[in-house]
Every structure is written in structure tokens, then in C-alpha cells.
Amino acid sequence: MTDALPAGTVFESASMGGTFAAGTVSWNIAEIAAGGEATLTLVLGIPANTAAGTVIRNVAVANSADDPDGPKENAPDPDNDVTVDTAATLAIAKTTATPNVVVGETFTYTITVTNNGPSDAQQVVVTDALPAGVSFVSADNGGSLDNGVVSWTVGTLAAGASVNLSLEVRLAADLANARR
Structure with a gap:
């Protein structure tokens, strides 16, 4: 046989x-x-x-x-x-290295998306709504702003892989003693 x-x-x-x-x-x-x-x-x-x-x-x-x-x-x-059915468990974390910012300054958020598997994640899109009191400056990896939401098209994220996305924003001038 x-x-x-x-x-x-x-x-x-x-x-x-x-x-x-x-x-x-x-x-x-x-x-x-x-x-x-x-x-x-x-x-x-x-x-x-x-x-x-x-x-x-x-x-x-x-x-x-x-x-x-x-x-x-x-x-x-x-x-x-x-x-075949795929199953991917995604984890996401948003951090900043500058938790204290002066009004009018820019700072960067880093968004890390991790695929914990077991399959590759297909057609991954990451979105992040801007918090009140900040304005969009830029985003890496093709991130774009639309109606207060920044979106990145990641595509396929392999099992066990991670992607880091950066979002630069400016703290609004009208936020006295603000902390982000």
C-alpha cells in the first residue's frame, strides 16, 4: 500500500x-x-x-x-x-517612551502586533483611534489618517512574528497640565 x-x-x-x-x-x-x-x-x-x-x-x-x-x-x-481553516491569535500593545510631554511637542506611540499562531494571520489591518488632545503628525509603514483613525495594512503576519508600527502625534496647545 x-x-x-x-x-x-x-x-x-x-x-x-x-x-x-x-x-x-x-x-x-x-x-x-x-x-x-x-x-x-x-x-x-x-x-x-x-x-x-x-x-x-x-x-x-x-x-x-x-x-x-x-x-x-x-x-x-x-x-x-x-x-483548511486558519486560526491566528493576535496580541497588540501600545506604548510610548515619553509619558510626560510639554504642550505643543510631538511624541511617538509604538504599536506592536504579535501573531501567537498557530496559523499565519492573513489580511491584517491595524487601526488606532487618536486620543483626544493630540493631532496626527505622521505614521510609518504606510499608516494613514482618516476621520481621526490611523490605519495600517500589514497583510500577512507569520505565526510567531511581530510588527512594530509608529505613530507620531502632537499634544494640543489647549491641554494645560495634560499627561499622555
Whole structure:
């Protein structure tokens, strides 16, 4: 019995002494009685960067020297397809190195977004509403201001990766004794 790994999968284990080499798992089963069956289990992993909606389809081949018709390949069955769902847990922190600012001065917020996985986060967009009493000066990494909200399009953030975004603002002149 052989089973070529479907594209986009990674071998993890095989039951009943299955061995993995060159993208294929092979089992040598000494004998199956007439009318009998053998159940084989193949465990595959899906890489973290696999896109949501990817369909994994698997076809196995059984071969016996006693079968005059040669190898038998199971027909692909959509009921046995696996559709990849992604799951990414994002964490966000906003800090500033200058907690005390004089009125009219600029200061910078740093926003750190971390993908704790297990999958890559797709189509990541970060938004930050400006607090009262500050005005927008600039943002790095393509950040833009619209109606008091700064937005960054991060795109894909790999599992385990982080991105730092900077936002420079000015403390409004009418905020006496303000602390941000």
C-alpha cells in the first residue's frame, strides 16, 4: 500500500509500520484474508502559511502480487476532502517612551502586533483611534489618517512574528497640565 502525500502537507506519522520516503508513505502488509480489510492511519501536518480555503485531497494505492488487475487507486471523494481553516491569535500593545510631554511637542506611540499562531494571520489591518488632545503628525509603514483613525495594512503576519508600527502625534496647545 502506498500513499503519496498531498501537496501542502507534512508527514507526521503512519500506523502499522508505515515508512516515509521521498514524499510517499509505504506499508507492507503480509496478508489480508479474502473479504478482510486493514485500516491504516496517516497523520499529516498543515504548514502555518497554508491559505484558508485550501483543499487537501488524498489518494491511496493498494497493490498485491496476487491481484491480476494490478494496483488499485481509490477514486478522489470530495466527502473526504479537508478544507483548511486558519486560526491566528493576535496580541497588540501600545506604548510610548515619553509619558510626560510639554504642550505643543510631538511624541511617538509604538504599536506592536504579535501573531501567537498557530496559523499565519492573513489580511491584517491595524487601526488606532487618536486620543483626544493630540493631532496626527505622521505614521510609518504606510499608516494613514482618516476621520481621526490611523490605519495600517500589514497583510500577512507569520505565526510567531511581530510588527512594530509608529505613530507620531502632537499634544494640543489647549491641554494645560495634560499627561499622555
